[in-house]
Amino acid sequence: MRIILLGPPGSGKGTQAQRLIERYGIVQLSTGEMLRAAVAAGTPVGLRAKEIMASGGLVPDDVVVGIIADRIEQPDAKKGFILDGFPRTVPQAEALDELLKHRHLKLDGVIELRVNESALLDRVETRVAQMRERGEEVRVDDTPEVLTKRLASYRSQTEPLIHYYSERRKLSTVDGMMTIEEVTRAIHRLLLALGAIEPKTHAKAAQAKTSAKPAAKAAPARRAGEKASKKAKKPAKAAKKASKSAKKAPKGTKKAAKKTAKKTVKKTAKKSAKKGPKKAPKKVTKKRAKR
Numbered sequence: 001m002r003i004i005l006l007g008p009p010g011s012g013k014g015t016q017a018q019r020l021i022e023r024y025g026i027v028q029l030s031t032g033e034m035l036r037a038a039v040a041a042g043t044p045v046g047l048r049a050k051e052i053m054a055s056g057g058l059v060p061d062d063v064v065v066g067i068i069a070d071r072i073e074q075p076d077a078k079k080g081f082i083l084d085g086f087p088r089t090v091p092q093a094e095a096l097d098e099l100l101k102h103r104h105l106k107l108d109g110v111i112e113l114r115v116n117e118s119a120l121l122d123r124v125e126t127r128v129a130q131m132r133e134r135g136e137e138v139r140v141d142d143t144p145e146v147l148t149k150r151l152a153s154y155r156s157q158t159e160p161l162i163h164y165y166s167e168r169r170k171l172s173t174v175d176g177m178m179t180i181e182e183v184t185r186a187i188h189r190l191l192l193a194l195g196a197i198e199p200k201t202h203a204k205a206a207q208a209k210t211s212a213k214p215a216a217k218a219a220p221a222r223r224a225g226e227k228a229s230k231k232a233k234k235p236a237k238a239a240k241k242a243s244k245s246a247k248k249a250p251k252g253t254k255k256a257a258k259k260t261a262k263k264t265v266k267k268t269a270k271k272s273a274k275k276g277p278k279k280a281p282k283k284v285t286k287k288r289a290k291r
């Protein structure tokens with residue numbers, strides 16, 4: 001699985017990436033974290049980035065593209081990765097397209113976490129308070145002043161990526177104002193619909209959860225996985241619908257949006273099942289062989 005999490009500071013990209021790596025065993029490539037490590041280690045890249053980061057600006061494209069180019073070559077990134085905080089500009093996105101093309105790798109999708117800007121400052125303040133409570137070092141750029149600058153950078157340089165990926169039919173949007181758990185579930189549904197994760201993984205996770213229960217009770221979980229496998233045959237359509245309902249959901253109707261997304265997925269699964277589920281594995285194999 002190769003996906004990008006897109007969203008302003010405080011939208012929950014880091015939190016969701018963490019959950020995804022735990023669940024699917026892939027790596028999170030966060031340019032922010034890599035840059036912070038470079039600053040701490042005092043490397044040439046770190047020295048170049050230090051002041052820019054502290055002021056809330058963006059580190060030059062060539063620096064971050066270089067970091068990512070090296071990182072995706074590492075063995076632990078072979079299975080897949082989540083890009084968190086990269087790309088942040090259109091030239092970075094173009095460079096990533098080239099990097100992936102040369103390596104014959106496919107990007108499964110870009111998930112935008114959409115949030116109300118007014119909530120972001122609160123969220124970052126909460127993050128800072130929690131870090132202090134745990135005795136962790138607080139980021140120098142997690143202050144209201146720098147956050148304002150980081151948001152401005154996001155708006156002017158990163159938001160155009162929404163259009164960039166939407167044009168390339170890669171973009172799905174999730175309502176990032178839902179609870180952490182709900183956002184995780186919405187992302188999971190999207191990944192299934194996109195065909196980025198195997199329904200098997202889903203079934204395994206569900207089975208692991210029910211492993212303490214008798215076998216008879218675990219069976220429905222397996223069936224759920226099978227259903228999802230059929231659904232994966234119409235990835236683009238289902239993803240679009242699921243994402244659309246998440247996007248449209250006004251405040252207070254999030255549950256309704258979730259239901260719609262679930263229904264969409266189920267409907268697609270049923271339709272696909274009628275059309276001949278036996279062919280599904282072949283298609284999946286073919287697709288993967290291309291990557």
Ligand code: AMP
Pocket residue numbers: 009031032033035052053054056057058059060061064084085086087088089092141150
């Ligand atoms: P983050 O941890 O993603 O919020 O990133 C922290 C800071 O690192 C940002 O405010 C930027 O200064 C820098 N940074 C991280 N990723 C990038 C990127 N892809 N392009 C440019 N600057 C970046």
